[in-house]
Amino acid sequence: MDFQPPIINLLIVAPLLITMGAGLFLMLLNIFCKRDGVYYWLTLAAIAAALVQNVAMWGHEYGTFIARGSYPMVVSDNFSVFLNSILLLSGIGTLLISRNYLHRTKLERPEFYMLMLFSLSGMMMMGMANDLILVFVALELLSIPLYIMAGLAVSRDDSKESAMKYFLLGAFSSGIFVYGIALIYGATGATALPAVYAVLEAGSPLAMAGTAFLMVGFAFKIGAVPFHMWTPDVYEGAPTVVTAFMSVGAKVAGFAALLRVFTVALPAMSDAWMGALALIAALTLIIGNVVALMQTNIKRMLGYSSIAHAGYLLIGVAAAGQHSEAVGSVLLYMLAYLFTTMGAFGVVIALEHKLGEGIMLEDYKGLAKRNPWLSAAMLVFMLSLTGVPPTGGFSGKFYIFRSAVEANLWWLAIIAIMTSVVSGYYYLRVVFYMYMFDGDRTEPVYAGTALKTGLLIALVGTLWLGFFPAGWFELAYKAVIGTTQLLAGG
């Protein structure tokens, strides 16, 4: 028998190969090199290289991972390129805001960078996976390093608690997720997303149960009610840089896989899952925003805020069947969320002079006098999180609400607008504390060059998306075309 080596097109997974390869390289380097700065710069360079490679892939058709075979395991299309760019930017942002923080808190370890690169690889794979089995493996690859990173401050109890809670609940939700895959396989005899789409008939009870279990797994990762219980504790206990990485990366990756799996493989079930997602979105918006009102710890408040933002994003997913631009609006919202959240966490990190200190709302009193520029940046981020024009948060919400209205989800749009108004109270309270009170301290906080760079990028991104959203939305919309069966079918 003639043996012909399979033709494998590695270009498709090139950004993944860069981040994974860098992670492996750092492990080897760990034997020889003990200087932490080297790891930082190498990681930054690797992620930047992956980003350049990824952006260069925009708009190209590279075919499939292998030359033969009907259903490829991974695909690289504009959808995955767009999401991978967001994820890689979140990696760069995390590195920039962590530079000084990790030094100051004595948490800088080579392992942090390795785990981050591995987790980032898993996140990117979530948006590229075209088979439920790969979605599951990617989910684990993104989660396991995050569990450990949450416990990075091993000597602190709250960090340990955070890691343990995240791990136990995460493992449990992964179990439910796999059960969902098994049921879908039972209903269709396939795990490849297009194959599931081809076989699945509407109303199959097995697939219905499977869809419900998959939804539980995703809802846990993105922190949607009623699977949000872990979020505040984990966000509060984890070192703030890890919280920032988690709140953007894990959420965006969760939505990436949710969008691809549900719109590519399960349009036949769309009546069921859209109703369920709309309900989850409404609950998430109400509970996330209302409970955030009572928080005095800023990390906890941002935890509940991230739950609320998962709710706004879910509106777009729930509207995906009725309105062709809904998925595009979700992508735009995620881009705005990336800049705004990274920026907000950057300011939180600047104020956290010691691990676990300086993170209460009280500590923001009089910040405007100590650091006028830092306060101004925080003002923009808080306005953007609320959704006030002209910020990225407003643009994102505008397109999301529009698709909700177009999809006849009036009630959801009304809930979303009302909860946005409520959210103004707790976001603007931070601004109020910064500008209206005098604090005990008068000396400015030291931010560091890397953090300032990160904040500047976040600020420019937030305002750019706020002033000129149309071009970005067009880009996001282009990213969706050709990916989702829902849109292809009308």
Next chain:
Amino acid sequence: MFGLEFDQIFFVLIAAVTLGFSVLVVTMRNLFHAALALMVAFLGVAVTYVTLGAGFLAMAQLLVYIGAISILIIFGIMMTRRIMSAEEEPFNGQAGLAAFTAVIFFAFTTYVFINYWPAVPAVSPLAMAPEVDPAMIDNSVVLLGQAFVNPNAYVLPFEVASVMLLAALVGSVFIAKPRIQEAEA
């Protein structure tokens, strides 16, 4: 006997043993005894695989779960002496709520399985791969091995899983290694 076939009786026996020891795992107060009960539960699952004709899976279950994981757990318990002798209270205040949820979940899945499983006959992922010799079809171990390294099948998840395990390894070393500087501080 009661109109049951031999393999049905056998299955009921094995299932009873597996379930019984699984209950023991979560109810026994001594962690070491619970670990031993876990081994028997794993063995029951392995026997179930044999009755289903999945020989390779049964072997993997024996080697990995009983041979490696259970031994690892027992080593872990023995090395942490305090746990070895401690008697833990296995229940907390939420037992009733957990039981309620479990019963609902069980009823739901049982209903779905009895009525609708399987919806379509399963297709082997290798059916897509044309180069498989038909004579091999009977040999599930060979098929499984090929599926893992076949780019048309599961080579990518297989490789990614190895990176994932590596990340887990790095993480466990990171958590477990002694911290001299922090102990001084």
